[in-house]
Amino acid sequence: MANSTSAQWERLKALAKPTLGELFAEGDRLAMLSDRFELEEGEGIRFDWSKTHLDAAHVEAFEALADAAGFAERRAALFAGDVVNPTEGRAAEHTAQRGVGRDESVAQAHQNHARMAAMVEAIHGGAMGEIAHLIHVGIGGSALGPALSVDALARADGDGGGALVDVHVVSNIDGCALEEAFAACDPAKTMLAVASKTFTTIETMTNAESVIVWLRENGVADAYGRVVALTASPEKAIEWGVDETRVLPFSESVGGRYSLWSSIGFPVAIALGWPDFAELLEGAAVMDRHFRDTDGLANLPLRAAFADQYYTRLRGCQTRAVFAYDERLALLPDYLQQLEMESNGKAVTFDGDPVDGPTAPITWGGVGTDAQHAVFQLLHQGTNLVPVDFIASILPGDDLAPEHHRILLSNCFAQGAALMAGQASDDPARAYPGDRPSATILLDALTPMSFGALIAFHEHRTFANAVLMEINPFDQFGVELGKSIAKQIEAGGTSFDASTEALLAEAGVV
Numbered sequence: 001m002a003n004s005t006s007a008q009w010e011r012l013k014a015l016a017k018p019t020l021g022e023l024f025a026e027g028d029r030l031a032m033l034s035d036r037f038e039l040e041e042g043e044g045i046r047f048d049w050s051k052t053h054l055d056a057a058h059v060e061a062f063e064a065l066a067d068a069a070g071f072a073e074r075r076a077a078l079f080a081g082d083v084v085n086p087t088e089g090r091a092a093e094h095t096a097q098r099g100v101g102r103d104e105s106v107a108q109a110h111q112n113h114a115r116m117a118a119m120v121e122a123i124h125g126g127a128m129g130e131i132a133h134l135i136h137v138g139i140g141g142s143a144l145g146p147a148l149s150v151d152a153l154a155r156a157d158g159d160g161g162g163a164l165v166d167v168h169v170v171s172n173i174d175g176c177a178l179e180e181a182f183a184a185c186d187p188a189k190t191m192l193a194v195a196s197k198t199f200t201t202i203e204t205m206t207n208a209e210s211v212i213v214w215l216r217e218n219g220v221a222d223a224y225g226r227v228v229a230l231t232a233s234p235e236k237a238i239e240w241g242v243d244e245t246r247v248l249p250f251s252e253s254v255g256g257r258y259s260l261w262s263s264i265g266f267p268v269a270i271a272l273g274w275p276d277f278a279e280l281l282e283g284a285a286v287m288d289r290h291f292r293d294t295d296g297l298a299n300l301p302l303r304a305a306f307a308d309q310y311y312t313r314l315r316g317c318q319t320r321a322v323f324a325y326d327e328r329l330a331l332l333p334d335y336l337q338q339l340e341m342e343s344n345g346k347a348v349t350f351d352g353d354p355v356d357g358p359t360a361p362i363t364w365g366g367v368g369t370d371a372q373h374a375v376f377q378l379l380h381q382g383t384n385l386v387p388v389d390f391i392a393s394i395l396p397g398d399d400l401a402p403e404h405h406r407i408l409l410s411n412c413f414a415q416g417a418a419l420m421a422g423q424a425s426d427d428p429a430r431a432y433p434g435d436r437p438s439a440t441i442l443l444d445a446l447t448p449m450s451f452g453a454l455i456a457f458h459e460h461r462t463f464a465n466a467v468l469m470e471i472n473p474f475d476q477f478g479v480e481l482g483k484s485i486a487k488q489i490e491a492g493g494t495s496f497d498a499s500t501e502a503l504l505a506e507a508g509v510v
């Protein structure tokens, strides 16, 4: 067995597994597993993990597992800016972007943010002429965070509101995505952000070239004058044609899927204004400090990781579902899919040995109440056990009659109660087995600050899961093979299997 935590896993596997009903009958679940996390002046978030199967015995055994896995040391290394990504020889300094980390990295992030803030304010002030639209091209971590954040925080509401600049995040190489953005933008008032850590990603570079062509064809003589580059490879951006003054750099030690807080967050700052972007960073920093300074079960991301591991490794759950009962968080599952699956979808440990249990489950989800009328049948009566996270905000995002929000929240809480309680019936088709777990994250309000804390919570939860499984969450070699075969196809001259050859020939790709 490869892991140094095998004995702890054996102990965990041997523990009795009481039902949720038994656990609620036994003790004060809320005192143990439901906490309010304070952000500032009365604003907070409730993290209720009481409807999971964590009991005192499992908690104790998971805490011992965390000790054996060196959780405290690995967490200290993360915040110290040490190499925590050994396969690439890199630190993972996304927290430094929020002001929590190695002093030099925090100072560097601060300097980069000052440059970014000045650029945002200059653009709002008219330095590029009238800018009404921003086309942001990027993919993966260079798109998902900006798309989610803008959608969550800069929606138009009943009073107008909305974004200061209309942002379109375009990731797909499929031209349909870019054409949709073109149709919504006035080229005379449009700027382009090219977001790529490496500044080599084929989808992003191809889309960026096409935006330049579109601007030129539509009367913008100095198309490159409308470009801002968001990258950890500034020299490549300059080589591509971006003026050095409009390159917003970030550090190589910030991973792609952890880069929202760096200059990759430029469209968020453009849409919301700098003060709100600064609040987003601060919300994440409050969560960073909690994660860094809290031990054992009281540490909320670590607590969530205990439950995640319980379901994945002790109950064989292959998926976990996330349902935001909030239209503004509709893109959250997409974001979490990259964060969790690209980070922890691994088969080897830090040392390159095979893992001795399953790693990241498949993250999926949607919005409530829509999902109730589509996929919840399986959650309630299907044969798969799926741990569910519900996320909701006490304050509504809309200005309609209060019944909208009341019905939304009632449904959210009803689902968690129903999954847990189940319902017996003489008719097997109408019986609900119950004992199905869920966790609830209840925001006082969806604000830049609570949103920042929510995303940072998930980053740390992902890291804590990786530590418990003894894997490196910061590399992603699994994405490379397909990319390199696509390049071989483009270049021609390589033969593939008969099926692939036939498909290429039929589609006229070669």
Ligand code: F6P
Pocket (backbone or CB within 6 Å): 139, 140, 141, 142, 195, 196, 197, 198, 199, 200, 201, 204, 256, 257, 342, 476, 479
């Ligand atoms: O292919 C995966 C990936 O490397 C992600 O990890 C990353 O977020 C994305 O591609 C985009 O990379 P870049 O920001 O360098 O364009």
